[in-house]
Amino acid sequence: MDTFPLQRSGQWYCLLWKDFMQVRSTLIAVAGGGLAMQLLLLVAERWFDDVQQATPLIAYIAPMLFAIGACGMLVGHERQSGSWEWSSSLPVSWRSALTSKLLITLAGGIVTCIVLAVIPVVLLLPGRLPIDKISLIVVSMSGMIIVALLEVVAYFFLASLLIRETLTALVIAGLGLSVAQVAITAMSLAIASNRLVRWGLTPDFASFFITFVSSLGILAIGMVAMLIAFHWRWTTGQRTVFQFRAHTPAAVASSTAYVYSTIESPASWRVLIKLASVSSLWLQLSAAALASLVFFKSWGIPLEFLVIPSGILGLSAFQGDQANQRYHFLADRGVAPWKLVLSRLGVASAWMLGLWCTMLYSPLAFAAARWMPTTMLCCLAFLVSALAAICFRKPVVAMTVATVAFIGALMVYVPAVHYGMERSRQLGLWLDYESLTKLAQLWSPLAMLVLLVVIFRAARRWIVYDGLHLPRYFLVAVILALALHIVGVFITLYALLPASPSIAP
Amino acid sequence: MISAIHVQDVSKRFGRRKVVDQVTFEVPQGVVFALLGENGAGKSTLIRSMLGYHKIDGGHIEVCGLDPRDSPLEIRRRVGYVSDAPGLYEWMTIAQAGWYAAGFYPPGFLKTYGQLLYEFQLPPDAKIRDLSKGMRAKVALSLAMAFDPQLLILDEPTSGLDPLVRRSFLESMIDRAAAGQTVFLSSHQMHEVERVADWVAILHEGKLQIVAPLEELKSSVRVLNFAMRDPLLALPPEFDQLDIVHQSQAGRTHHAIVRGLTPAIEAALVQHVNLFEVKVVRPNLEELYLGFTQPLTAPSQLGSVGSSAWSRVAGDRVDASSSAAKSNSSEVA
Secondary structure, eight states: OOOOSSOOOOHHHHHHHHHHHHHHHHHHHHHHHHHHHHHHHHHHTTTSTTGGGGHHHHHHHHHHHHHHHHHIIIIIIHHHHTHHHHHHHSSOOHHHHHHHHHHHHHHHHHHHHHHHHHIIIIIIHHHHSOHHHHHHHHHHHHHHHHHHHHHHHHHHHHHHHHOSSHHHHHHHHHHHHHHHHHHHHHHHHHHHHHHHHHTTOOHHHHHHHHHHHHHHHHHHHHHHHHHHHHHHHHHHOTTOOOSSSOOOOHHHHHHHHHHHHHHHOOOHHHHHHHHHHHHTHHHHHHHHHHHHGGGOGGGTOOGGGGHHHHHHHHHHHHTTTTTTTHHHHHHHTTOOHHHHHHHHHHHHHHHHHHHHHHHHTSGGGGGGGGHHHHHHHHHHHHHHHHHHHHHOSSHHHHHHHHHHHHHHHHHHHHHHHHHHHHHHHHHTBSSOHHHHHHHHHTTHHHHHHHHHHHHHHHHHHHHHSTTTTHHHHHHHHHHHHHHHHHHHHHHIIIIISOBOTTTOO | OOOSEEEEEEEEEETTEEEEEEEEEEEOTTOEEEEEEOTTSSHHHHHHHHTTSSOOSEEEEEETTBOTTTOHHHHHHHEEEEOSSOOOOTTSBHHHHHHHHHTTSOTTHHHHHHHHHHHHTOOTTSBGGGSOHHHHHHHHHHHHHTTOOSEEEEESTTTTOOHHHHHHHHHHHHHHHHTTOEEEEEESOHHHHHHHOSEEEEEETTEEEEEEEHHHHHHHEEEEEEEESSTTSOOOHHHHTSEEEEEEEETTEEEEEEEOOOHHHHHHHHHOTTEEEEEEEOOOHHHHHHHHHSOOOOGGGOSHHHHHHHHHHOGGGHHHHHHHHHHHHHHHO
C-alpha cells in the first residue's frame, strides 16, 4: 500500500478547498435559484408591470442569503456535527481558519452577485440609462453590497459561534442586525442630518452619508466582537459553552425532560408537548420578535413580510432533531410518529395562531382586505418549511431548500394562474379579475392538505426508518402540491364557471 | 531527560464544581501511560487541558516540553489526539480526510496514512457518512497516527472497535512505545489497559489516587482475604502495620487491598489463632482500580455495604460472600 490516491497539498489550499466544499451546494442553490427567479421575472413582465425592476434587487439580496447560508455551514453546522473539534485539533492557527472561511464567504457572495448582475446590467439598464449612469450605479451598488456583506458575515459568524443551534443563531443574528441597523441609522439621522445640511450637504447626500457611516460603525463593532469570539471558540474547542449555568447536552436535556415529566405524570402527550415547547423555544421567540417588526408601520414593512417568520416557525417544528438525534431517543421508546408530529406541529402552529391573533387586534387591521392571501401564503410557507425540516438533516440546508422551493413554486404558480385568468377573461367568464384571484386562492387548502399528509407520511420514515430517501419525499410533495393547486384553479376557471355572454367583451 | 508530560498541581473548575483538583504526575517518554477513572472523574478535562483547550485555574502543565497555554499549535504539531467522539467531515471520503489533514503536517503523512488504512482495511473512497462507528474510530486513529507523533493522546481509543482490531491496535501501541513514542490513553477497559500499560494513574472525583508503574503497583499491593473465628475480637496487631488501600467485611470474612505485606506479616497472619482461610493474591488492575476508587471503610463501620464491595472486588470469590449477599438481599426484600 505504497500509493495513495491523492497528492499532498499546501495548508491554504486544503483549508480553502474544505471550506468551498462545505458551501458549494449553498452557492449553487442561491445563485441558481436567483437566476431562475430573474428569468421568471422577465417572463412575468407580460402580466405584471415593471416586475423586471426587481431583478437588481435579487442581485443585491442573493449574496446576503449566500453569506447567511455560508455562516451556517462554516460555523454552525461544523459545530453541530462535531467536525469543528477535529479541525481545531489540527495544527491550524485561528487566523488561518478564520481567513479561509471569510475568503470563501466573501468570494462566494461576490460570485453570486456577479452572476445575478448579468441580467439587470446587460439586458435592462442599457436601453433606459446612459452608460456613465450605469457605471455609477454598478460602483455604488458594489460598495453597498460589500459593506452589507461584511456586516452580515460579522454578525452571523458571531451568533453562530456563541449559540449552539445553527438556525436559532441565524435568526437571532438577522433580528439583531436589522434592529441595530434601523435603530442606529434612525438615531444618527435624527441627530446629525440637520447639522450636515447646515454645513452645505444636500439632504439626500447627508442621509446617504449618515447611513454609510452608521453601517461602518456597526460593521466595526461586529468585526471586533466576531474576532474575539472566533479566537475563543477555536482555542477552546466546540464544547465550551457560553452560558450562565452548567452545560447540559441536548440529548441529556431531552431525556431529563422526558424522565421528569414521566415522574410527574405518565401521559405521553404531556411529555411530547413539553419537549416540543422547550426544544425550539428561542427560535420561536425570535420568529415572533421578527414578526413584530411588521407592527412598526413607520418602517414600511409590508404585511407579506410575515411569510418569513411563518417559515421560521415551520422550521422550528422539527429543526435540530435530526442533527441532535433526539428522535432516536423517542423512537427507541416506541413513541408513535403521528403523536410526535402532531405535538411538534401543534406547538409551532400555536405560535403562528398567537401571532395572527395579535396582528388581528393591531393597527394592521387596515390591511384586512389582504388577510386572506397573506394567511394562505404564510400557512403554505409554514408547511413547506416544516416538511423541509423533517426531510433534510442539516438545518441550514433545510432552510435554504425551503426558501428556494417556496419562492420557486410561487414563481411558477403566479404566472401560470395569471395566464389562466387571462385566457378565461378572453373566453368571457362572468367573474371579474379580483374574484378570479380569490377563487384561485380557495385551492390553497388542497396544497396544504397534500403537504400535511406528506409530513405525516415522512414522519414515519423519519422516526422509524432513520430518514432514508426523505429529500425525495420533499421534492415530490412540493411538486404535487403545486400541480394540484394549478390544476384545481384551471378546472374551476374552465369547467365549473359558466360563461356569461352579457358580460363578455 | 524531558518527560513527555509534566502535570503539576493542576486544578480546573467549571462554575462551582471542581473537576480536577491538585493533580500532579509525570509521564516518562517511551511508555504507554493509562489514565483510569469513572465517568465524570475529570479525565477528558485533564486531557483537553494538556492540549490547551481548557485554561487551567491553577498549576502548571508541560507537554513535550511546551506549555499548552503558550504553544498550543506547536503541541498539536507534535501530538496525535483522538477525542472520545471524533467528528470528521461527513461529506469527505476517507482519502479526502487524509489529504486535508496532510496539508498541515510534514511530507510522509499520506504514505503512512495509506498504510494505516490498509492495515485497518478501510476503503479510501468510502464516504465518512457511510461508515460505521468502529470504522470512523479507525479513520480517526489513522489520522492521529499518520504523522508519527512524539506523543499520542487517546481518549477512549478502543470504543467501537471490534475485538480483532482492538487487539492489533493495542499491540501497535506497545510497538510504538518500544520505538520511543509515548502513548497516553484514557480508558474504562481494564483488562485491555492491563495488557499494554506500563504506567497507570487513577483519577477519582477529580483527585489523583495513585500514579505508578503498573508492575511495581501490582507487586507492591496484595489482596488479602481471611475469615475470623470470632468476629468480635480485634484484628491481629500485624494488620495495623499494613498500608490499607481498601477494606471490606461480610460477616466473618474480611477482604482488604493492602501495601507493605512482607512475608513475615503474612506468616504471622496465617498462624494467628483467630484467623483461618488466609489467602494472599496478587491483584489484577480491576481490583486495584476498585480498591483505589472506593472509599476506605474502617472495620468497625463495616456492614452490609462491605459485602457488596466484596462481591464486586473479588469476582472469583463470590461464593464466599454469596450467602451474606443473599441474606442482605432478603433483608432488603
